[in-house]
Amino acid sequence: MKVVVLKGGRSLERQVSLRSGALVEDALAGGGHEVVAIDVGNDLVRRLKEERPEVAFIAMHGAGGEDGTIQELLEILAIPYTGPGASACRSSMDKPVAKQELRRAGIPTPDWVAFSQAAFAELGAADALEEIEERLGFPLVVKPARGGSSLGVRFAAGRDDVPQAIVSALSYDDRVLLEQHVDGRELAVGVLDAEPLPIVEVRPRDEDRYSYEARYEIGRTDYVCPAELDESDELAVRDAAIRTWEALGCEGFARVDVMLGDRGPQVLEVNAVPGLTDTSLFPMAAEAAGIGFEQLCERIVALAGSRTVAR
């Protein structure tokens, strides 16, 4: 089968995407596919028209590749693609939108408030911060509304940390999310074709939080897969992940990030194009399920092929 692997692009997660893409290319080539890698730029559509692939494997993270933009283009060109559809990507990428969907579906997610940068300048949103802080309590987590790899994510232990954290988060997006912090175990559930893979637990080794550095560097974070959970917790986490997958209308594969605290699992976010690098969680979970990386890429491509493109 002729497959184009779309990687790189212009998002801040370009390097991660290049790493994911390179591994996917090799896996698919190893599986006997004709593979063409495209570092996505302003000639993308022309290249796709020239190459006429049977499937596009999207190995792009962050803006452009994970937010529905590329997906919509591929639909217009009638090229089947991997992973969730455009609208599922759009809502997963946008954390406040995703959380709204989760809440509507009755899936627990930490309480939050989201603002645009303009709201501070034009509506005096800062006047509401006291009420917000009261409602969410400390510590709280401040994140860009869209973005991945923990870029721009700050913990605010007290009110003095909040303004600076907001400025940092708004460096990455024009909206900011203030979210209640959940103390607990950090879990990731890979979902492949609506089936949960073994749960991964993330245990940062030398930092108290899950930073960009810790995420992509070998030996900085311990991963336990399958996570050691008692049966009821495991069921609850898997159930939350599958309901999240359904609520957002995911297809193909995706990763659901969950915090397991005193009040059971709380869903933080969904990654419509989870990382596929050597230190990424999704391939780790697949491996624990006995699905090697080549086989995983094969499955992902097959799922794309079987999907109806016209929506």
Next chain:
Amino acid sequence: MAEPAEPPRQPNPERQPRRHRRAHTTARDLERYAGLFAARTRVMRSSAMRDLMEITARPEVISLAGGLPDTATFPPDSFAAQMTRIAQESSAEALQYGPTEGFARTKECIREVMRAEGMDPDLDDIIVTTGGQQAIDLVAKTLVDPGDVVICEAPTYPGAVPVFCSYEAETIQVPIDGDGLIIEELEATLDRLAAEGRKPKFIYSVPTFQNPAGQTLSAARRRRLVEILRERELLLVEDNPYGLLRYEGEPRESLYKLDGGDYVLYLGTFSKILSPGIRVGWLCAPPPVMAKVVLGKQASDLCTSTLSQYFVDEYFGEGRWREYIDSLRGVYRSRRDAMLEALEAYFPAEATWSQPEGGLFLWATLPGYIDTTDLLARALRENVAFVPGAAAFVDGRGGSSMRLNFSASGEEELREGVKRIGRVVAEQVALYGTITREHRLAAGGSRPSDTRNAGGDVVPLPRREDGE
């Protein structure tokens, strides 16, 4: 590595050898590799910043991040003529290995450069290295055991820190101001170490047009620093890539000259006055140190590129190297002035910056609530880049500063780049103001904690928290 699976279908298997495929590393592989890594790799870290910096290479980005000289100023004709002469007259020799210490002729050229700055080393005290970077590495390799202390400036050359880390040195940074390294702070640090029964293996300093801050050590401090070295019998490594790139003011005597080469080791390079691509630098050290350095270099790479050394000889043989540096000075002076003017015009009043008399960089400091690593992400959305200040510190300081390069872009580009950065800084200053004014009043009127950047011609540098 896992066994490669069945060979993929290839249109023409004979035509080209099959590329070795990277296998996806499994969790077990990762553990195995991680178990093999040397302890020193634990401090060799990649960073979000480094990945962001890769994006700065996009052609639409105005990058004020690099440390590049403008090699477009070097005349292609003379490059061609020199290489042709090498090919015609010394082909076999230029393609051969050379002595580990470097060719005597190359060392003559080095001495010519050093004489231009008032130094006159013995040729035996010089070793030709693969760029100045290798000279730093060789010094550290020769002197540093794990846990040894190396002192450097705060901020320091970002490329030196990984070298010290890879030999597991404990790097301690001493703050600088507008007159360079603050001697009282250095002495306090040395006293504190002495009280713990420790002594640094060496002090690493870029005293002239410092990278990254652009500051130059004053004449008085130079004299005092050399005295301290003698009093305390300490080695200092003087890294001087930019000394000849002075755009105003009187040249300062090098520490190497003031000291006579007993306690000061000297690093030089052709990177900024000829070409960084040829990778030719040098180290001057007293004979006992040199003997070990030569052995270290032998182990690293046997010799510096012979071809590059021939190129240096040819270039100096033409006798026009001073003119070329003069022309560089003219170009860079105008660019520095353009950047300073643009900073005045476009940076908000809350920002301060250094006024370098030479070199390639200046250092700007913003209010403490702005994190320049995050700001870089914002700036990249406006297609402009700089080096976040944290890169120049080992201890998390410098988060609100940035290094700006003025040598690698044209004046128009510099103005536009500074304008864009100024715009995003102003945006964040305004945003913070909006949030805090209301927020603080509600909270009881406490002010934002950071007011240290107010005024003065001293470069405001974040200070270490007490002790270490």
